[in-house]
Amino acid sequence: MPVFLNSSDADFETRFRDFLGSKRESDVDVDAAVADILNDVQTRGDAAVIELTAKFDRLTLTPETLAFSAAEIDTAIATVPADEAAALELAAKRIRAYHEKQLPDDAWWTDETGAKLGWRWGAVEAAGLYVPGGLASYPSSVLMNAIPAQVAGVDNLVICAPTPDGKVNPLVLLAARLSGVETVYRIGGAQAIAAMAFGTETIAKVDTITGPGNAFVAAAKRRVYGRVGIDMIAGPSEILVIADKNNNPDWIAIDLLSQAEHDASAQSILITDDADFGVAVAEAVELRLETLERRDIARPSWADYGAVITVADLDQAAALSDRIAPEHLELCVADAENYAKKIRHAGAIFIGAWTPEAIGDYVGGPNHVLPTARSARFASGLSVLDFMKRTTLSMMTPAALSAIGPAAKTLATSESLEAHGLSVGARLDQLNEARDG
Amino acid sequence: MPVFLNSSDADFETRFRDFLGSKRESDVDVDAAVADILNDVQTRGDAAVIELTAKFDRLTLTPETLAFSAAEIDTAIATVPADEAAALELAAKRIRAYHEKQLPDDAWWTDETGAKLGWRWGAVEAAGLYVPGGLASYPSSVLMNAIPAQVAGVDNLVICAPTPDGKVNPLVLLAARLSGVETVYRIGGAQAIAAMAFGTETIAKVDTITGPGNAFVAAAKRRVYGRVGIDMIAGPSEILVIADKNNNPDWIAIDLLSQAEHDASAQSILITDDADFGVAVAEAVELRLETLERRDIARPSWADYGAVITVADLDQAAALSDRIAPEHLELCVADAENYAKKIRHAGAIFIGAWTPEAIGDYVGGPNHVLPTARSARFASGLSVLDFMKRTTLSMMTPAALSAIGPAAKTLATSESLEAHGLSVGARLDQLNEARDG
Numbered sequence: 001m002p003v004f005l006n007s008s009d010a011d012f013e014t015r016f017r018d019f020l021g022s023k024r025e026s027d028v029d030v031d032a033a034v035a036d037i038l039n040d041v042q043t044r045g046d047a048a049v050i051e052l053t054a055k056f057d058r059l060t061l062t063p064e065t066l067a068f069s070a071a072e073i074d075t076a077i078a079t080v081p082a083d084e085a086a087a088l089e090l091a092a093k094r095i096r097a098y099h100e101k102q103l104p105d106d107a108w109w110t111d112e113t114g115a116k117l118g119w120r121w122g123a124v125e126a127a128g129l130y131v132p133g134g135l136a137s138y139p140s141s142v143l144m145n146a147i148p149a150q151v152a153g154v155d156n157l158v159i160c161a162p163t164p165d166g167k168v169n170p171l172v173l174l175a176a177r178l179s180g181v182e183t184v185y186r187i188g189g190a191q192a193i194a195a196m197a198f199g200t201e202t203i204a205k206v207d208t209i210t211g212p213g214n215a216f217v218a219a220a221k222r223r224v225y226g227r228v229g230i231d232m233i234a235g236p237s238e239i240l241v242i243a244d245k246n247n248n249p250d251w252i253a254i255d256l257l258s259q260a261e262h263d264a265s266a267q268s269i270l271i272t273d274d275a276d277f278g279v280a281v282a283e284a285v286e287l288r289l290e291t292l293e294r295r296d297i298a299r300p301s302w303a304d305y306g307a308v309i310t311v312a313d314l315d316q317a318a319a320l321s322d323r324i325a326p327e328h329l330e331l332c333v334a335d336a337e338n339y340a341k342k343i344r345h346a347g348a349i350f351i352g353a354w355t356p357e358a359i360g361d362y363v364g365g366p367n368h369v370l371p372t373a374r375s376a377r378f379a380s381g382l383s384v385l386d387f388m389k390r391t392t393l394s395m396m397t398p399a400a401l402s403a404i405g406p407a408a409k410t411l412a413t414s415e416s417l418e419a420h421g422l423s424v425g426a427r428l429d430q431l432n433e434a435r436d437g
Numbered sequence: 438m439p440v441f442l443n444s445s446d447a448d449f450e451t452r453f454r455d456f457l458g459s460k461r462e463s464d465v466d467v468d469a470a471v472a473d474i475l476n477d478v479q480t481r482g483d484a485a486v487i488e489l490t491a492k493f494d495r496l497t498l499t500p501e502t503l504a505f506s507a508a509e510i511d512t513a514i515a516t517v518p519a520d521e522a523a524a525l526e527l528a529a530k531r532i533r534a535y536h537e538k539q540l541p542d543d544a545w546w547t548d549e550t551g552a553k554l555g556w557r558w559g560a561v562e563a564a565g566l567y568v569p570g571g572l573a574s575y576p577s578s579v580l581m582n583a584i585p586a587q588v589a590g591v592d593n594l595v596i597c598a599p600t601p602d603g604k605v606n607p608l609v610l611l612a613a614r615l616s617g618v619e620t621v622y623r624i625g626g627a628q629a630i631a632a633m634a635f636g637t638e639t640i641a642k643v644d645t646i647t648g649p650g651n652a653f654v655a656a657a658k659r660r661v662y663g664r665v666g667i668d669m670i671a672g673p674s675e676i677l678v679i680a681d682k683n684n685n686p687d688w689i690a691i692d693l694l695s696q697a698e699h700d701a702s703a704q705s706i707l708i709t710d711d712a713d714f715g716v717a718v719a720e721a722v723e724l725r726l727e728t729l730e731r732r733d734i735a736r737p738s739w740a741d742y743g744a745v746i747t748v749a750d751l752d753q754a755a756a757l758s759d760r761i762a763p764e765h766l767e768l769c770v771a772d773a774e775n776y777a778k779k780i781r782h783a784g785a786i787f788i789g790a791w792t793p794e795a796i797g798d799y800v801g802g803p804n805h806v807l808p809t810a811r812s813a814r815f816a817s818g819l820s821v822l823d824f825m826k827r828t829t830l831s832m833m834t835p836a837a838l839s840a841i842g843p844a845a846k847t848l849a850t851s852e853s854l855e856a857h858g859l860s861v862g863a864r865l866d867q868l869n870e871a872r873d874g
Contacts, residue, residue: 084851087844094841098554101544109538116774116788117535117802122781124815138852171851207815222659226670229815233663251863257856293855337553337832344559351553351832354864358857359833362845365554366829378561378644378666380827390817392803395774395788396796404531407524408799414521414608415575418730419694420795426688427791 002268002282002306006275007316016309020323024236024265024305025373034190034219041194046201052191057133057164061186063202068173068184076170077177084171091363092143092178098365099151102384108393115400118393123153124229126204127387128196129181130211131172133162133188139171140361144368144382145211146179152387157181158206160196162188188213193220197228208387212369231386235373238267239357240326240346242317243281245274247332247353253284255330258358260301261294267305269324271317278308318342325376328357347376398431439705439719439743443712444753453746457760461673461702461742462810471627471656478631483638489628494570494601498623500639505610505621513607514614521608528800529580529615535802536588539821545830552837555830560590561666563641564824565633566618567648568609570599570625576608577798581805581819582648583616589824594618595643597633599625625650630657634665645824649806668823672810675704676794677763677783679754680718682711684769684790690721692767695795697738698731704742706761708754715745755779762813765794784813835868 005015040048046063053059068076080088108118129145131137142159149157159176161168163186176184185203187195193213197220199205209221210231221230239259243252256268272278285302289295311317314333321329325345333339336352343349347370350357361368369382396404405424412421442452477485483500490496505513517525545555566582568574579596586594596613598605600623613621622640624632630650634657636642646658647668658667676696680689693705709715722739726732748754751770758766762782770776773789780786784807787794798805808816833842842861849858 083847087847087851090841090844091848094548097548101546102556104541107538111531111534111802115801119539119803125781140848140852222662225659225662226672226812229812235663248863251860254856254860254863258854258860261854261856288856288859293853298856340830343828344562345826346828348829348831351830354835354838355831355833356860356864358849358854358860359838359842359845360829360831361857362848363841364552364831364833365548366556366831370829371826375663375666376826376828378826381829383827385822389782389808389813389815390820391780391783391813392785392797392807392818393777393788394785394792394797394801394803396792396801398791401791401796404527404800405796407527408796410520410524411528411577411799412795414524415577416730417695417698417795419691419698419725419735420798422725423688423691423695423793423795426685426691427793 002302002308004278004308006310007312016320019307024267030215031219034216034223037190038194038220038223041191041200042198049187049191049195049200049203052189053187056189057162059163059166059186066185066187066202068186070182073173073177073184076168076173079170080174085174088139088143088171088174088178091140092147094363094365095143095147096151099148099367099384103151104385104388113400113403114397115404116395119390120393121388121390123155123388124207125154126156126206127154127208127210128206129157129159130192130209130213130217131159131161132213133164137161137169137172139169139175140368141212142172142175143179146176146181148367148382148384149387150180152384154387156204156206158183158185158196160185160187160192162186162192190216190220193217193224197224210369210382210386231369231382232371232375232379236263236265236267237327237372238269239328239330240269240271240321240324241330241332242271242314242321243277243332244272244314244334245277246334247277249277249280249284250288251353252281252332253288255356256281256285256302256306257288257292257298258356259328260298260306261292262297264297264300265305266301268302269307269309269326271309271311271320273311273314273317275310278310282308314339315342321346325374327370327372327376328360330355330357345376347371347381401427402431439739439745441715441745443747444749453757456744461704467652468656471653471660474627475631475657475660478628478637479635486624486628486632486637486640489626490624493626494599496600496603496623503622503624503639505623507619510610510614510621513605513610516607517611522611525576525580525608525611525615528577529584531800531802532580532584533588536585536804536821540588541822541825550837550840551834552841553832556827557830558825558827560592560825561644562591563593563643564591564645564647565643566594566596567629567646567650567654568596568598569650570601574598574606574609576606576612577805578649579609579612580616583613583618585804585819585821586824587617589821591824593641593643595620595622595633597622597624597629599623599629627653627657630654630661634661647806647819647823666823668806668819669808669812669816673700673702673704674764674809675706676765676767677706677708677758677761678767678769679708679751679758680714680769681709681751681771682714683771684714686714686717686721687725688790688793689718689769690725692793693718693722693739693743694725694729694735695793696765697735697743698729699734701734701737702742703738705739706744706746706763708746708748708757710748710751710754712747715747719745751776752779758783762811764807764809764813765797767792767794782813784808784818838864839868
């Protein structure tokens with residue numbers, strides 16, 4: 001049973017706080033094991049990666065077979081049904097079009113002192129994309145990681161995707177090709193993160209690593225952060241649907257289940273201003289759960305973490321939503337486009353009942369790699385900017401230095417940084433001499 | 438003695454690689470101690486913070502005196518000499534003007550299917566700025582952290598600044614006031630990071646923590662990353678000067694020392710296309726070191742980590758610079774503005790001999806919190822974006838869903854995510870029924 005809350009109940013605030021504070025991540029501490037793996041790969045390179053892949057993925061590799069060959073990729077791609085290939089191509093095209101609009105502008109202007117100031121954006125040279133294996137091996141995730149990197153202008157893009165027992169999803173390889181990635185290593189876990197962060201004899205070191213993964217991958221990314229850039233540390237994901245009574249309860253039920261079917265620790269929440277509608281949705285969820293293919297995952301997610309929250313009005317719904325800061329937010333209310341302006345914290349907003357969240361997972365255009373576990377309060381979804389960095393620029397003239405240099409010298413002296421002051425002062429002295437001489 | 442390298446030497450590549458790979462960070466592992474401190478503050482709140490401050494800073498606080506009172510701030514600010522206050526105000530004004538140009542644009546457009554797509558940027562609600570105590574307690578760093586947050590539109594800004602033995606730099610408090618920060622806690626170390634990340638009875642939890650610090654602060658930021666946003670994990674900093682022979686060797690020497698005087702593990706590098714000029718700069722450095730106030734810091738930095746690299750031409754200098762990816766890069770060459778275009782990886786570029794790096798530390802306008810230790814390959818300096826996050830937006834119409842929904846359904850089926858497909862399919866079914874009916 002999901003939790004049912006009503007904002008008119010006396011204990012609502014307490015129960016909502018408990019709900020907000022409830023933990024969905026397991027506490028299993030893999031950090032020590034991950035530290036050993038990182039150290040092993042840093043020290044022994046390919047040999048360590050190959051041994052760990054044999055151990056964890058039951059797959060025997062050599063330095064030559066760490067990556068798929070072009071022929072292997074060709075062969076796998078040839079097996080993809082035409083309708084799936086066409087769907088993936090449409091997704092790639094739409095994701096590319098959206099992310100191209102994210103390319104940031106450079107700037108270079110002259111201020112009132114005559115100083116020129118600005119900045120310039122540029123892509124990282126090499127990026128590594130992690131694609132989980134097994135249940136979560138999603139070709140759509142390949143597109144969502146690789147296309148922003150490609151649009152950013154990254155020179156070298158590689159993918160690490162574990163293939164337990166040698167099994168690979170051909171659509172993952174097609175997605176790689178559609179995103180311009182030629183090198184796909186069949187390795188995973190902390191050893192894949194280590195290989196990309198430190199480099200091995202065969203695998204070149206990258207500058208930035210993105211992509212979701214299990215607890216080992218997350219711990220490895222945290223440890224290499226700073227040595228390389230990373231996108232984020234992903235946690236269990238969630239959907240929040242705000243819906244009024246003028247919705248089909250079954251549509252909302254399926255939308256909630258589309259999150260619940262990902263993972264037993266995913267969270268699906270409905271906020272409505274109509275208690276009867278909330279009950280109707282919960283009943284529709286139960287009905288769908290009777291036949292849903294992934295009911296063994298979706299049912300515990302809904303039972304353990306699901307919630308139906310009834311509020312007095314939709315303003316209250318928006319306020320509660322900001323406290324949840326959901327990864328995905330569906331707004332199935334009247335004039336949803338305007339209502340969206342009430343929301344401050346969310347990874348992605350799906351506006352109106354014709355915009356099920358699943359559209360955003362595949363073909364909408366915006367990225368589906370989004371801040372989880374309330375981190376939309378401070379974090380953004382994956383974007384072109386994750387694969388770029390900004391260099392600031394400044395260029396003084398003698399006149400500009402005369403205007404602002406004395407203040408710099410004063411502050412340097414105040415901070416007891418003599419050489420800082422001297423480096424400005426020596427130049428000011430020459431200007432003064434030239435003027436006075 | 439700094440290292441002297443010449444690109445025409447047979448062993449140059451080997452020696453340059455060794456130089457690049459040399460480690461300046463100490464290996465002291467404070468992570469276990471930091472984990473204990475975080476846990477203590479999370480569990481016991483104010484009491485833990487107060488005990489740890491008594492232990493590390495020899496300062497006895499109560500919940501009421503954790504923060505400076507407005508009267509204490511007023512009293513301290515009144516002691517600031519007028520010229521220093523004016524200099525700080527000029528710095529604040531220029532930093533604000535630069536960062537206001539960084540405010541990102543929202544977007545909202547209609548694509549060829551009729552779908553509306555876009556994004557919206559917003560500020561985090563609360564940010565905490567860490568300001569180191571002791572030697573590195575710099576009012577300029579307060580401005581560089583707080584003004585971007587203020588420009589971003591952060592609602593609640595607090596500073597944690599340790600005051601060992603109760604000593605505080607009045608300019609730090611003035612800088613806080615100039616940046617709109619009213620709350621300054623006199624706490625530091627991992628306990629301050631913990632207090633801001635978890636919250637205590639007195640100190641409200643923040644969303645994002647920025648600012649440099651020692652090894653304890655860095656380890657604490659790494660551990661709370663994901664629970665809150667952080668700016669970066671700062672390492673020892675460096676300056677690279679590319680200078681031709683048409684420069685005053687003393688100016689370049691002071692510029693190199695302005696980095697070396699920060700920290701014995703700072704690094705100062707000169708690349709020149711004239712070996713004699715390199716020698717002249719090294720001699721000028723020695724001369725300046727005889728009298729420099731902070732020579733006990735600058736001398737070991739220069740001797741242990743300094744370098745003078747002679748190259749065949751300035752194209753080679755730019756290529757080596759990109760391998761170093763310096764935090765600060767000064768370009769003292771002819772037509773420096775055009776030459777800057779050859780550089781791909783640097784935190785900040787100071788263009789031309791009239792732009793000493795120290796200008797950027799105080800009054801230039803760009804941020805002085807920059808990616809260190811080669812991380813300019815993938816990271817950017819602090820900016821308004823560090824205090825903002827982006828929410829993506831999408832809004833389908835029935836026509837748009839008809840156009841792209843079937844591809845989403847195909848991919849969902851291919852990924853064995855039935856509910857994803859159903860959530861699109863149920864809507865498509867209704868559209869088909871309406872059309873056919």
